[in-house]
Amino acid sequence: MKKSSMLGLLVLVIRRDLVLAMRRRADVLTTLIFFVMVVSLFPLGVGPEMNMLRKMAAGVLWVAALLSSMLSLGRLFSADYLDGTLEQMMLAPQSLSMLVLGKMTAHWMVSGLPLVLMAPVLGLQFDMPVQALGVLIIGLLLGTPILSMVGAIGAALTLGLRGGGVLLSLLVLPLCIPVLIFGTGAVEAVSTGLSAVSHLSLLGALLVLALVFTPWVTAQALRISME
């Protein structure tokens, strides 16, 4: 019998979560359809005034991405908690933070990445210029993993609580405000002819910070929730 390495374990967890997501496709599609619906409703509600739509495009896309990522957070640990897999994960001879990082990555690939890929199509509905679209995509690419990672802390803390979903949003949404500000700020900077580099660098810095700290914090939160 071969012993698995830390990286092997990370790959195992990601693959497992992706296979599970593929077999429960409805869950994945809910997030994406919610995102598309919310974004598409705005031009209908606000009216076809091009200037106004162009101005609000980035904000609408970001807020919709934020809300739809909240939708899937509740499921991040709850299924594993209910069927006992989480107990086994905590007893893995590797660090729990690594396992948590694997789950976060899989969660982003299932619920964050599709939003990023869908965003350019939706941006066209708002008549966004190509340059702004490009910055929006880069911003979302940097920002959505942060949403998954910060959200995981909330998901771990509210594990097993009744009505945890509302509490989860209350905990996580305020923490995601910086991501929203820098993400929309980058697009606005480009639209007004400035450089988006500063905003994107800050988003990148937030991503690195989140990568370093959130797996550990989430692992601690899980230990508390399991007692």
Added chain:
Amino acid sequence: MLEVSNLACSRGDHRLFSGLGFALHPGQIMQVQGENGSGKTSLLRALCGFLMPDEGVIAWCGKSIRDLDEEYHAEMLYLGHLNAIKDELSALENLRISAGLSGVELDEKAAIAALRRIGLRGRERLPTKVLSQGQRRRVALARLLVSDARLWILDEPLTALDVGAVALIQELMAEHLARQGMVIFTTHQPLQVAGVEMRSLSLS
């Protein structure tokens, strides 16, 4: 070996047990007995490190399990009330993943062999949601066959199992003890392991 001294646990304000002490040496098996609600599961969860005891020390080979953490996890196997298997995955996938989580890379051949021995021949590739309760328990128990952990902590391993499966579990326990393994378990059913003295611990 596992040494427990002066252990006290409570759930909420209710003190389950206190001043509990025992030692489990290689080749020994211990049954935890007690009524419903006497703290059997809590004791086993404390031994896994899920539950922080109010007082007392749980030591593995002379060191506290809190300090050993992952080193201790590599030497133990816990099977709780919950099977830790996914309905969407097949028995084979479930077994290989749970072995992977416990740090053992299991190839397909070895996994199939284990599932056949546990009595799931022909059901290896079915999604576990179509299996019966007893068969799911067997999928979870197949982990005992592929693990090289020295300490088994089993919480009601016999739930939902038929007579044949119970005999098989007794056989597995005997093999494990012969390899100088250790077993601590709870059950409400009679269980005998040939050739070893069953120690028992009563919680009241």
